Amino acid sequence: MTSPQRARFGTRLFLGTTLVVLVCLVTATLVAVVIAPGMFHEHLHQAGISGDDGLTDHIEMAFRGTLLRAWAPAAAAAVVVAIVLSWWVARRVERAVGELSTSTGRIAAGRYETRVDASGLGREFAELADAVNELARRLNETETTRRRMVADLGHEMRTPIATIESHLEAVEDGVRAADADTIGVLRTGTQRLRRLAEDLSAVSRVQEGIVQEGIDRIRPEPTGARCLVDAAVAVATPSYDAAGVALAATGDDIPLTVDPARVGQVLGNLFDNARRHTPPGGTVTVTTTHRGPDVVFTVADTGCGIAAEHLSHVFDRFYRADDARTRRDGGSGIGLTIVRVLVEAHGGSVTASSAGPGAGAVFTVTLPAAGPASAEPSDRPANLDS
Structure with missing residues (x-):
């Protein structure tokens, strides 16, 4: 019974x-x-x-x-x-x-495609069904991202590990000498693995530290938009010269209150992304403008562009619109995720636009000139590598 x-x-x-x-x-x-x-x-x-x-x-x-x-x-x-x-x-x-x-x-x-139908028993049951369906949708997106991340990590790690193993075996077998060239290859492989580990650690610290704890890790101070841009351009110029891509800056030095190190990281990641997707002879232009109470940074390139179906995903973790090219150029698919989180932590927004493949891309960062309303200085470390 x-x-x-x-x-x-x-x-x-x-x-x-x-x-x-x-x-x-x-x-x-x-x-x-x-x-x-x-x-x-x-x-x-x-x-x-x-x-x-x-x-x-x-x-x-x-x-x-x-x-x-x-x-x-x-x-x-x-x-x-x-x-x-x-x-x-x-x-x-x-x-x-x-x-x-x-x-x-x-x-x-794990069957995240499951959906609950409204029972017709009233508003409360309908809201419950909608909440469960939204939960299933988000879990499905998270699982898709996780699978892609695992696949990407496997691919990212396979090449440098294989290179390191093959050269070590060659040295052990006496086929290669432990000369400067061999050491250089081994160092390049370990540096690529270290960069991947740092990228993973950085995006986790950004999302879990800033998002969960608020913006207490953002340390705003008065500065100028053009000052931030010029500093970021100076850091990026050597890599641009090596790639044969021109980097130009225009706009006024608009006063604003932000964390200079964080905004510098945002611009650096955007410059790095634009350089990797712009062929030699191309141009990347960063512009600062004033729009009401906000300061707008625009990074425009003459590169390969972005297809319409990829625009809404370019800031997702590990998302790549062009897997082959990004992997070849060393990108881990994390830099733009860090850009989005840092900009949102400042109370701003970032968007991407493109007329399509071959037409270049434009990334627009909008930050409040007065800085985050509730930001408080913090003495905790703020070093986040991209």
Whole structure:
């Protein structure tokens, strides 16, 4: 026999409502059989109808008979309707809860394509179904990103590890000497692995440190937009010269309050991304403008451009619009994620636009000139490599 703790929800709901109906029936019976005749007798006495001729008894008997004949069918009909309605409601609720339980179980088992249909039981159930569906959608996106991340990490690590192993085996077998060239190859492989580890650590610190703890790691101070741009350009110029890409800066030195190191990291990541996607002979231009209370940094390149279907994903972690090229140039797919998190931590926004493949791309960073409203200085380390 099923224990009360393990009884189905619909059964328990039906039994509960049936119990309420039965209690109401017992109460009504007590009123009709015990209380009502006494009250009727008192009214007769007050009206002066009393005596030993049996008239009072006859009237009271007639009242009881009439009351019972009128009350019994009404009570029976009410009980039947109440029980049937309770059974119907319990079945609908049980079915809706059962479907919700089954769907959440499938989602918990990893079937994130599962969706819950609205049961028609009211706004609360509809909102619950929407919440479960949104949870499944986000879990599906997270799982997709995780799988892509694992695949990317495997691909990123395979090449330098294979290079290091092959050269070490060659040195051990005497095929290669441990000269400067061999050491240089080994160092390049280890540096690539170190850069990947630093990128993973950086984006985790940015997202988990800044997002979860607020913006207390942002240390704003008064500075100028052009000053920040010129500093970032000076750092990026050697790599641009080596790649044969021109880097130009225009715009005024608009005053603003930001964390110079963080905004410098944002510009550096955007410059690095633009350089890697711009062929030799191309140009990358950074412009600073004033738009209401905000300062806008625009980084435009004449590179390979971005297809429309990729624009909404370029700031996702490990997302690559061009896997082959990005891997060849050493990108890990994390730099733009760090850009988005740092900009949002300043209370700003970043967007990407492109007319399509071959038409270049434009990245626009918008920051409030007054800085983050609730930012407070912090003495904790702020070194995040991109």
